[in-house]
Structure formats: C-alpha cells, structure tokens
Amino acid sequence: MTTPATPSTHEPLNALLRRMPKAELHIHIEGSLEPELIFRLAQRNGVALKYDSVEALRTAYAFSDLQSFLDIYYAGASVLLKEEDFFDMAWAYFERAAADNVVHAELFFDPQTHTERGVPFETVVRGLHHACQRAHQELGISSRLIMCFLRHLSEEDAFKTLEQALPWRQYFVGVGLDSSERGHPPSKFERVFAKCRELGLHIVAHAGEEGPPAYIEEALDLLKAERIDHGVRCVEKPELVQRLARERVPLTVCPLSNVKLCVFKHLGEHNIAALLQQGLVVTVNSDDPAYFGGYLNQNFVELFEALPQLGAREAYQLALNSFEASFVDQATKDGWKRQLDAVFGAAL
Numbered sequence: 001m002t003t004p005a006t007p008s009t010h011e012p013l014n015a016l017l018r019r020m021p022k023a024e025l026h027i028h029i030e031g032s033l034e035p036e037l038i039f040r041l042a043q044r045n046g047v048a049l050k051y052d053s054v055e056a057l058r059t060a061y062a063f064s065d066l067q068s069f070l071d072i073y074y075a076g077a078s079v080l081l082k083e084e085d086f087f088d089m090a091w092a093y094f095e096r097a098a099a100d101n102v103v104h105a106e107l108f109f110d111p112q113t114h115t116e117r118g119v120p121f122e123t124v125v126r127g128l129h130h131a132c133q134r135a136h137q138e139l140g141i142s143s144r145l146i147m148c149f150l151r152h153l154s155e156e157d158a159f160k161t162l163e164q165a166l167p168w169r170q171y172f173v174g175v176g177l178d179s180s181e182r183g184h185p186p187s188k189f190e191r192v193f194a195k196c197r198e199l200g201l202h203i204v205a206h207a208g209e210e211g212p213p214a215y216i217e218e219a220l221d222l223l224k225a226e227r228i229d230h231g232v233r234c235v236e237k238p239e240l241v242q243r244l245a246r247e248r249v250p251l252t253v254c255p256l257s258n259v260k261l262c263v264f265k266h267l268g269e270h271n272i273a274a275l276l277q278q279g280l281v282v283t284v285n286s287d288d289p290a291y292f293g294g295y296l297n298q299n300f301v302e303l304f305e306a307l308p309q310l311g312a313r314e315a316y317q318l319a320l321n322s323f324e325a326s327f328v329d330q331a332t333k334d335g336w337k338r339q340l341d342a343v344f345g346a347a348l
C-alpha cells in the first residue's frame, strides 16, 4: 500500500489546511472583537450599549454592505478605552490564531477610531504591543503592527494621526488605508503616504474591493503600495492582472468577508483560484473575523469546499505566498517554508 499522492476526500485536505503553518496579513484587530468580549469590556468600563444582550448584538451583525458593517464596527469599538482593553482584544485574536496554526500575523489597527473618542494613541499602541510581545513568548507567534488611516476622513486628519504616532514609530512597521473605499481614492492620500515612505514605513492599501481597478493602479503608482488589500476587482482589467503577476504584488484576499459584503454572491463564484492560476501572489485572510463568519482556517476550509479546483498543491502555494508577502527577513521566511514542506510531505 502506498500513500495517495493527493488527499482523496475533503477530510484529509481539511486537516492539511488546518494544520499547515500560515501567515495572516489582513486582519483588522478591531474586527476581531466578539460580542461576548464587547459585553465584558462594556461592563468593565461602564459603557452603555444599544443592545441588551450578546444575542441582540449578534443579530445586529446581519449587515448588507461595507457601510452598514462599518456602522456596527465603530459601535463595537466604543467599549475600548484602556490599555488593557486593547491587550485583551489582541490576545483573544492571538489565541484563535494559534489554534489555526498561524505562525505570523500582521495586524491592522485604526487609531483614528479611538483618538476621535478621546482615547490617547499611546493607550492603543501600548496595549496592542504588549499582546504582540506575549503572543511571541507564550504562543510562538511573531507579529507586526500596521497603522491604518481611515479613508473617509481627510488627509489632514491622517497627517495629524501620523504626527501622534511618531513617538511610537518603533511599534509599527507600516501604514495602510482602510474604511469606505468608494469615493475615497488612494490619490486623496498621496502626500501623507509620501511622508510615510520617507519615514521608512512599509506601504499597503485597501483597493479594488468595492472600488474600481483604477484605485489599485493609484495605490501602486501614487502611494507605492507594496501589497494590495483585497484587490479582487483587478480582473476587470487584464493588463492590471498581468502587471500584478509580473511585479509579484501580493493581494491579501478575504473570502468570507467578500461574500458577507456581497463582493461575490457566494464562495463558488470567488476568483481567487483563477488569480492563483494566473501566477498572482494571492493570500487568504480573515479581514474582520468576528463580523464575517470566521477566522483564518474557517476561510480556508469553506473556500476549498466551494472551489473543487483547489487542492493540496494550491493550499501549499497559498501558505507559501503568505510567507513571501510578509514583512520579515528572508531567513525567517525560509524557516517557515521548511515547516510547510514538513507538513505537506507526500501530499504534493
């Protein structure tokens, strides 16, 4: 008897997907706030919520587009007031990430969501940083923080946030651009990203989720983005797809989020398999897992169930892409690749 070259049923493939080491590069830490934790923090801080139970809050998660999601997202974030609240939120994420065999996570945080409520920048970044340190020590997960600017606010506001962040420069490795995409093109933030590049920060940007392919091109050409978050609408412009493949610009794709926000009607329609086949450095991520129906392994498992053309080979490539696209040194990436090779063994 020999071991089959590829898993013959969904069960072994699912096990492989869960077990393989992987990096998560598109996770908004505020989007990992589960209703239970929102309630616990609300009680601890004496914050009144519009919802009288965890169930009522869960029900309110039935949003229909990016804007209605953002409304509830900001309501949830209102319970975050103290350093320990930010720690607890990130720690809860790291525990789930460890269970999913995430070896490295690059966490987005939205300081403006907090500073405009009167929470100091320092409180946010210290709490998150502490959780990152503990995750490394206790869970063996390495991590980086990426500060995002809210694009529905002005560039002037982004400049103010960058100013506040400067004393904490060593706590984050890059900057990103998130929140409502439509009507807020990357070009609106060209100057502040130029300043960030001067500071040696990595650059990423959400583009091509609800916005057109032109926003992806602006993110690349004007902001000099090294990674595009989402980017799935690139398929509307074939020469852009070719460029992304040629320049090896990673796309951090979020399958369950895309369905929840109606970017695709269902997972069976998702274009990630096609993008992978065209040689793009696509990765799988959870985006806002508390709101979109699952953490990283859930995204992998549901995606592979919905797209039969995805098998062990594609699973390996997606994990490898997540390492290639991460902001760490090559030796670290090589180490993760060896771990990945050990898990796949004869499955390829």
Ligand SMILES: [Zn+2]
Pocket: 026, 028, 178, 206, 229, 287
């Ligand atoms: Zn996102």
